[in-house]
Amino acid sequence: MPEPFVVAFVVGVTPGKWARAWEARMPASPLTLRALSQGAALAALADGTVDAALLRLPIEDESISTIALYAEQPVVVAAKGHALEAVDNVTLAELAGFGILEDSDWEAAVELAAANVGVAVMPQSVARAHSRRDVTARPVTDAPETRIALAWPTARTTGTVDEFIGIVRGRTANSSRGVRPPEPEKKPEPAKKAAPKGGPKKPGPRKPGPRKPPKRPKRR
Numbered sequence: 001m002p003e004p005f006v007v008a009f010v011v012g013v014t015p016g017k018w019a020r021a022w023e024a025r026m027p028a029s030p031l032t033l034r035a036l037s038q039g040a041a042l043a044a045l046a047d048g049t050v051d052a053a054l055l056r057l058p059i060e061d062e063s064i065s066t067i068a069l070y071a072e073q074p075v076v077v078a079a080k081g082h083a084l085e086a087v088d089n090v091t092l093a094e095l096a097g098f099g100i101l102e103d104s105d106w107e108a109a110v111e112l113a114a115a116n117v118g119v120a121v122m123p124q125s126v127a128r129a130h131s132r133r134d135v136t137a138r139p140v141t142d143a144p145e146t147r148i149a150l151a152w153p154t155a156r157t158t159g160t161v162d163e164f165i166g167i168v169r170g171r172t173a174n175s176s177r178g179v180r181p182p183e184p185e186k187k188p189e190p191a192k193k194a195a196p197k198g199g200p201k202k203p204g205p206r207k208p209g210p211r212k213p214p215k216r217p218k219r220r
Contacts, residue, residue, distance in 0.1 A: 004030040005160050008041040008053040011106065012072070012125030013148055015054055021167045029160065045153055052152040052164055056123075059151055066149040069168060072123035074143035076100075077109070079116040080134045089139040095119060110135060 005022075009015050015033055022031045034050060044050040045064060059066055076095055078084045084098070092100075099118035103109040109120035110130040123146045127137045150168050152161050 002029055004032040005052075005164065006032045006034060006050040007164065008034045008036045008044055008050040008055075010036065010038050010041060010053075010055055011129050012123055013054045014125075018164075018167050022164065025167065025173050026163065042151075045151065048153075048156070051156070051158075052150060052161055054168075055149060055151050057147045057149050059149070063154055064151050065154045065157065066151045067165060067169070068147050068149045071145040071147050072125055074121055074140045074145060075124045075127050075137040076119050076121050076140050077113045077127050077130075077135050077137050078119045079114055080136055082116070082119070082136065084119070084138050085136050087138060089141050091142050092121075092140060095121070095140070106130060 005026075007015065007019075019031055019033060022029075034044075036044060036050075036053075038055055041050065041053040041055055042059070042061065042064070045053055046061075054069075055066075057066065057068060076084065076090060078098070082098075084090060101109045101112055101118040101120045103112065103120070106120070106122050106126050107130055109122065110127070110132065112118060113120045114132060114134045121140055121143055124137070124139075150165060
């Protein structure tokens with residue numbers, strides 16, 4: 001059995017649709033997904049533990065190639081019943097008086113926000129992943145967006161990596177430049193019977209048969 005193609009992903013990323021596309025396109029090559037923190041995923045890329053990773057930009061390591069995939073909407077997370085529940089969205093200036101938590105551990109930040117210690121700004125996908133009944137979230141209109149990217153070591157840009165790149169970028173199997181699954185063997189078509197020499201016989205002229213006498217009209 002071939003070695004699995006291992007892809008790490010950070011919290012908030014949902015790689016299921018790409019995994020399903022891989023399974024359909026590459027049934028002979030298993031795919032393994034591994035949830036890791038940003039730092040752990042970068043370390044795993046460096047030591048070869050994973051082949052590729054879905055991470056947040058920026059990535060400062062110049063040995064890593066990246067392809068930006070999509071942007072994430074920033075939101076603020078606050079305790080249930082907080083004054084922010086009364087608005088549809090907020091700006092960073094409006095949040096200044098509520099005490100923005102600077103904790104880089106988003107799960108811990110949600111815990112502190114739930115305890116009404118402050119409010120936490122994070123990507124909407126992360127807030128959804130750490131959703132709780134005792135917190136609420138609102139869009140922050142002027143906070144910088146975060147971007148999710150596919151990352152892999154440039155020195156290990158294999159055909160399998162390129163196949164996964166094609167999947168996350170929406171390339172079809174026919175247009176993908178990576179490793180394509182073998183096409184099913186076509187069965188030879190049965191040989192057609194040769195036509196008889198001289199070609200098909202043409203029907204000869206019809207011989208006139210005896211004519212029937214015309215019917216006489218009935219008398220009333």
